[in-house]
Amino acid sequence: MTSDAVQPCPVADAHRRLMDCHTQWHTLHGSYLDPDEFRLNLNSLVPNLRNVTWLLQKQKAVIPDFANWYPAFQDACKKSEIMGWVVKSRNRITKEADLELLSSCQVIWTKNWLERVEGIATFPPRMSTPEIVHSLRHSNTPPVGLITVRRRWVDKALPSWELLAATAEAYSWLSQILWKAHEAFGVDRCDLADRSVECVTSALCSTLIRLPCMDLAQSELQAHFTMSGGVVNEQIERLDSNPTILKAAGERYGELEFPRSGPxxxxxxxxxxxxxxxxxxxxxxxxxxxxxxERGVGTRGMQFEDQNAKMLAFESLADLVESTRADGIVIISESWFAAQTEKEKELDTFFFPARDRLDRTEGLTVHAATRDGRQMELVSMVQRGPNGEAICGEPVDLTVMGANTLAPIRRKWDDMQKRGL
Ligand SMILES: [Zn+2]
Ligand SMILES: [Zn+2]
Structure with a gap:
């Protein structure tokens, strides 16, 4: 049984160290563009991540039921590439030498929903983003789609992970195990004081989920451009939780029944x-x-002004899929439908998006997909009354068509598979 009241922290040494790691993570993020500062901050964060479990194990004699739940965590750690890297890196940093850090500025070209090329070019990290964009405009990249310029630090021993993401992932593991330790003592919220960095509190994650503040910080390290010159902004509306939406919706729409099964x-x-x-x-x-x-792990409202911004919004949604470990997704949207003309079929790549066409029709779409390959899509065609009022037709099953907007999510699941997530 847990209690809502704030109680003394039962594993204060380990928990304080975890909060130190959270603060240090933001310091690491702040030093991203300074190679020496970055190395220095990483060298202090990694051993601290390692020390959280040591400090916890020191108390094992007094932690209820420790022998029953801790070994499962240890086993999972052994299989995790990230947690293995934390242990090895700590040894390298304290006994041998620095990690072999590589910094790059990676460029990704998103041509359309289905074609995305990562690393079409790599620039030295000190090159400014305008210089990179200038250089790309004079390269052979076709003038369509969206260019993402992304700064990256990686350790040679962990090439498939950017280091802020890797350390954020390790933090999530440790937060979850400390949550379990608090639960073993029946403590829901402990009394460790908040730190000066606003997001650094004693709150712990009950599941393996990355902190929103860390997600947001990482998205600041990339910028998006169209080849014709415009900067494309990510417009993310974070919706706190389903109950909030439900409450607002309940007031506006009367009795709405929120579905409560799997996606x-x-x-x-x-x-x-x-x-x-x-x-x-x-x-x-x-x-x-x-x-x-069947558990809801996140909700996101999305806005976009054009096709490029829409692709970007769905790439960003794919990142949220990873950080929340989502294995299923439902997307509700208004969509435009149009059939490709014979001429357009010939000219394949010049198919105009339906939203830009005069012969478009309007629909309300709900589509769902799961990581194990299931999907479902219902569409209700929308007719407009004389005053613009919407009249929704009976839903039609369009599952066989497979929505393009899900392509970034599927790519993410494939990528997670490769990285053992
Ligand atoms: Zn605590
Ligand atoms: Zn934070």
Whole structure:
């Protein structure tokens, strides 16, 4: 049994060290563009990450039931590339030498939903972003799609992970194990004081999920451009939790029944809800619900002004899939539909997006996909009344078509598979 009241921290040494790691992580992020500062900060963060479990193990005699739950964590750690890297790196830093850090500025070209090329070019980290964009405009990259310029630090021993992401991942593991230790003592929230960095509190994660502050900080290290010159901004509306949306929705739409099963099973329920909202408001925002099994792990509202911004919004959603360990997703959106003409079929790459066409029709779409390959898509065609009011038709099953917008999510799941996540 846990209690809501704040109680003394039962594993204060380990927990304080974890909070130190959180502060140090933000310091590491702040020094990203300074190679020496970055190395210095990484050299102090990594051993501290390692020390959290040592400090916890020191207390094992007094932690309830330790022998029953801790070994499972240790086993999982042994299989985790990241946790293995933390142990080895700590030894390298304290006994041998620095990690072999490589810094690069990576360029990604997102041509369209299905074609995305990572690392079309790599620039020295000291080159400014405008210089990089200038150089790319004079290269052979075709003038379509979206260019992402991303700064990256990697350790030679962990080439597939950027180091802020790697250390954020290690932090999540440790936060979860300390949550278990607190739970063993029946402590829901302990009394360790908040730190001066606003997000550094004693709160712990009950599941393996990365901190939103760390996610947000990492997204600051990349910039997006169209080849024709415009900067494309990520517009992310973070929705706190399902209950918040439900409360607001409940007041506006009366009795709305929020579907409570897994993502695929929830599609008809979400469609029913979306039709009510569409007919009430005349529009529907794009909203994504992320799941781990049947458990909701995240919600995101998405806005975009054009096709490039939309691709970007879905790439960013794919990053959220990784940091929340989502293995299922439901997306509700208003969409435009149009058939490709014979001429366009010939000219394949010049197919205009439906939203830019005059012969478009309007629909309300709910689609879902899971990491194990299941998917479902329902579409309700929308007719407009004389005053623009929306009338939603009976939903049609379009599952076989497979939505393009899910391509970034599928790529992410493949990538996670390769990295053992
Ligand atoms: Zn504590
Ligand atoms: Zn933080």
């Amino acid at each position: 695929i099973e929830n599609v008809p329920g979400f469609m029913k809800m979306a039709r009510t909202m569409m007919e009430r408001d005349g529009y529907h925002h794009t909203i994504a619900f992320l799941y781990n099994g």
